Amino acid sequence: MLHYGLSADKMMVEPAEKGGDNMIVKKSLLVVALALFCLTVLVFSAIPAIGQTGEYDPWLDVNDDGYIGIDDIFNVASHFAGEGMPIAKASLLYDSGWINITDKCGQNVTIAHNLNSTDVIVDITGKTTIDGGIHQRHLGLTDYASGWSKTYGGASDDSGQFIAQTLDGGYIILGSTRSSGAGGNDFWLIKTDHCGHVEWDKTYGGPNNDQPYAVIQTTDGGYAMVGHTMSLGAGEEDFWLIKTDRFGNEQWNRTYGGPSQDIAYSVVQTSDNGFALAGQTWSFAVGWSNAWLIKTDEFGNAEWNKTYSRTNYDPAYSLIRTSDNGYAMAGRTASQQSFGDGDFWLIKTDSSGNVQWNESYGGTGEEDADSVVQTKDGGYVLAGLANSFGAGGFDAWVVKADSDGNMEWNQTYGGMDFDSAHMIVETIDGGYAVVGYTESFGAGNQDSWLIKIDNPGKVEWDKTYGGENNDVASSLIRTKDDGYVLVGFTESYGAGSRDLWLVKTDIESGLALTDSSKDTVTLYRGETDAYWNYVRIRIWKPKP
Secondary structure (H helix, E strand, O other): OOOOOOOHHHOOOOOHHHHHHHHHHHHHHHHHHHHHHHHHHHHHHOHHHHHHHOOOOOOOOOOOOOOOOHHHHHHHHHHHHHHOOOOEEEEEEEEEEEEEOOOOOOOEEEEEOOOOOOOOEEEEEEEOEOOEOOOOOOEOOOEEEOOEEEEEOOOOEEEEEEEEEOOOOOEEEEEEEOOOOOOOOEEEEEEEOOOOOEEEEEEEOOOOOEEEEEEEEOOOOOEEEEEEEOOOOOOOEEEEEEEEOOOOOEEEEEEEOOOOEEEEEEEEEOOOOOEEEEEEEOOOOOOOEEEEEEEEOOOOOEEEEEEEOOOOEOOEEEEEEOOOOOEEEEEEEOOOOOOOOEEEEEEEEOOOOOEEEEEEEOOOOEEEEEEEEEOOOOOEEEEEEEOOOOOOOOEEEEEEEOOOOOEEEEEEEOOOOOEEEEEEEEOOOOOEEEEEEEOOOOOOOOEEEEEEEOOOOOEEEEEEEOOOOOEEEEEEEEOOOOOEEEEEEEOOOOOOOEEEEEEEOOEEEOEEEEEEOOOEEEEEEOOOOOOOOEEEEEEEEEEO
């Protein structure tokens, strides 16, 4: 933005007949101004690439969005036009270098520069990893949103089992209900918007107990859910797979099983739009119970199935597709090859379900893995409970393994009472979030428990949610705004003895300069921030 002016004693009044010449001058000035403006746009359109690949300069990033763009030059130009030359920097007085504040979420960080002056310019730069990552996200602690919770249910028992974020930013919740449906316990599918307001809900089941466990959104925008049914099928309990459209209208359902108990706990969609289901089977087991993996086509017709056993009680509770298009299952093994009463069990297969390797982890007591994810480094992280280690009773336990299943580290979390982890997700900063419940901490009885840990498993922060009765979270997702949503049941709130409970956590991301004395600078890192793992403070002398 360019401004031209003349002082009063330089102004001249031209005769009227020279109006044409004045118009030509004005047009020429307009052309020059437009040319300069276009040149400015071209120059600053190249700055974002420089800002991303080279040294980041927050002094050019006026709006603190981590990206130097045309908005920033307009802000600078507006400031120049309205207030004159912005403050400039002269000599560099202090440089802290890169400081690791990875474990400082929700904490103040005080940096001593000992310059004995407040007449300085403080320059704050940040990045997610020591090698780079996202810069300057939410400077000034700008990303804050209050959490909320919702209950859903009737006069009887209703519970949430699994949650996923939908393509439109809302949530799909799979729960069980005794307050509505056909009888006994039924599948209950609820679609909400991003604020938890119900858009529609459907129940599925027969006169007997039908228990759900997991749901996914499919590539056609619909949903697939699994569990077990006692109302349909060949035996006492059968795997049950239900496919719906995007409004929850059933398109088809399939049962899989034999004369005994067969329970599906997890489902994924495969690359050919079919499905893979994992759980445990008594009908086709060698020994008591075996892990069971079934692959279907897009209409639920079984293509193949495999059982996996160490000859005793060996269920699979969690199933994922791996980066090589195979599968990984986590569960529990209590066979003779295990270390104690039961161990974490991780099975890796190829795309046809053939075992490539399997590993167990545990001590002399009992361990049970409920969740597995493949990590960015190609390894695996498992979460569940353990009583061979920890502070007392059962504790939440997380195990990190490499791509071949070799344990890299493990950590327990808990107090003297019963504490458990049900699900784990990888976070944007390379750490993990774990959800479960605790009897050692919280408001009373069982409370939902969310733990944020770094890559070696060190706790960064944790929160409990609940009242004086039992309030248990069974599923967790990291949302698009880098917050978390938990689903489970509550006995402290709601309409009935037990209601489905949805909890959205607070978001407090970013970094704020909270204090600056003559010798120190104090920063506050947001409680749930995932970006400012490393900061650099440079202090400059102002230039007149």
